[in-house]
Amino acid sequence: MIKLIVVDDHVVVRSGLMMLLNGKNEMEVIGEAADGNEAIEKASILKPDVILMDLSMPHGKDGLTATKELKELMPDIAILILTMHDDEEYLFRAIHAGASGYILKSAPHEELIAAITSVATGNAYLNPNATRKLMSEYMDRMKKGDSSSTFELLSDREKEILEWIAKGYSNKEIAENLIISVKTVESHKSNLMEKLGIKSRHELVKYAMKKGLLHFE
Known part of the structure; x- marks a missing residue:
């Protein structure tokens, strides 16, 4: 149901x-x-x-x-x-x-x-019709060399969690810092990996480095 x-x-x-x-x-x-x-x-x-x-x-x-x-x-x-x-x-x-x-x-x-x-x-x-529009826009951006299109599909929270993951924090540590549940962290992580077409934490770190997200205080 x-x-x-x-x-x-x-x-x-x-x-x-x-x-x-x-x-x-x-x-x-x-x-x-x-x-x-x-x-x-x-x-x-x-x-x-x-x-x-x-x-x-x-x-x-x-x-x-x-x-x-x-x-x-x-x-x-x-x-x-x-x-x-x-x-x-x-x-x-x-x-x-x-x-x-x-x-x-x-x-x-x-x-x-x-x-x-x-x-x-x-x-x-x-x-x-929507699929055609989306694919057309995607192809136009790729022709122009716009590599930021997939990154822009991420929500603000997903971008935040991506940065924490890239810095080496575990799901539990991220949850404690952001005051959310581990399950919520795992869900955001799964969603952002799907959007980016990334299969592992190692690939996430490499992606974050390319995006300049690793800013340590």
Whole structure:
């Protein structure tokens, strides 16, 4: 059973999504929110598997800000952006914030269900148009010799943990210094390694050195 929270500032949209998702045997909507502030509060209490997040919410925190904060607090949570904005700038910002997927509100119901299932199992999801835009942008950056693109996909917390790892600190020591759990450190480490395509701690150290992250006091 995939447990979800639906976040959208329009009551009619939330109601429609909840009706659709609760009609699926493998899904259950356990909460709803009208803005980013409420989404963070509900998620911390209800512990959903997936948050279906709108981007544009005029009251309270917007979807991008809420996504970034939620991934800092709950790195294991999957956030699927559901929006009307078919715009590459929003797409890149959503991925940078830590979203697991990006799908348009105009998408068929079957595609939405498939996207939720995908991110709930730890995979990423982008609709074909978004994938083309992302690949096009990536190729353009590679042609220009921009090696910072993958680094920019890391959240601020992931960059911080990368620096601690590179300096030789263990997961337990990092957790004690940052006042977070060892499990949270391990999750951030796993996420940043996946984003960077790195398989070992040794490779992380080499990467951090290239990025100039080893600043000892």
